[in-house]
Amino acid sequence: MSHYFPSAEELVAEAFGSAATGELEALLPEGGADTSATERLAGFLARTSGPAWDDISRLWINARHLSRYRDSLRERVAQQGDQWRGRLTALIAEGVKRGEFRTGEPEAVAMQILVVLDGLAADPVGDAEGLPTGVARMAFRVAERELGLSEGALDL
Secondary structure (H helix, E strand, C coil): CCCCCCCHHHHHHHHHHHHHHHHHHHHCCCCCCCCCHHHHHHHHHHHCCCHHHHHHHHHHHHHHHHCCCCHHHHHHHHHHHHHHHHHHHHHHHHHHHCCCCCCCCHHHHHHHHHHHHHHHHCCCCCCHHHCCHHHHCHHHHHHHHHCCCCCCCCCC
16 A cells, blocks of 8 residues: 555545545536536436435545545545536536526536535435425525526426
8 A cells, every 4th residue: 555655644535536536427427518508407416316425425524524634635625626616617607608507607606506515415414315305405496596597497
């Protein structure tokens, strides 16, 4: 192990980065010229519920907590956060360009969506399945409202 990673801290940072990148690719793949931005955003939001999302959310919560004390992990968490925010911002900007979404601030909307998802994941009760429907669908409603879509437009 020491041949590849100078410390256990470096290994933890690399493991987190690998997991977070893999999840980003699964949840919000790049490209998708054959599907609308609305469909891609709806798919992302649909995939951010259930046990698989609960697992990655817990990983992020733990990584953020541990990054307070570990420089390598803090850098990796910041880098991954930038990638997630950038990917979602690019999707929203694409939707604006195509005339599907209406916002002058794609990055602000992306951040709002991610904050809602993070907040829901931080609920110590457990998973999204136990939440009232209005709360569990909060990221959908925020996205619709901020992007000028009708309520339910992102429901699959």
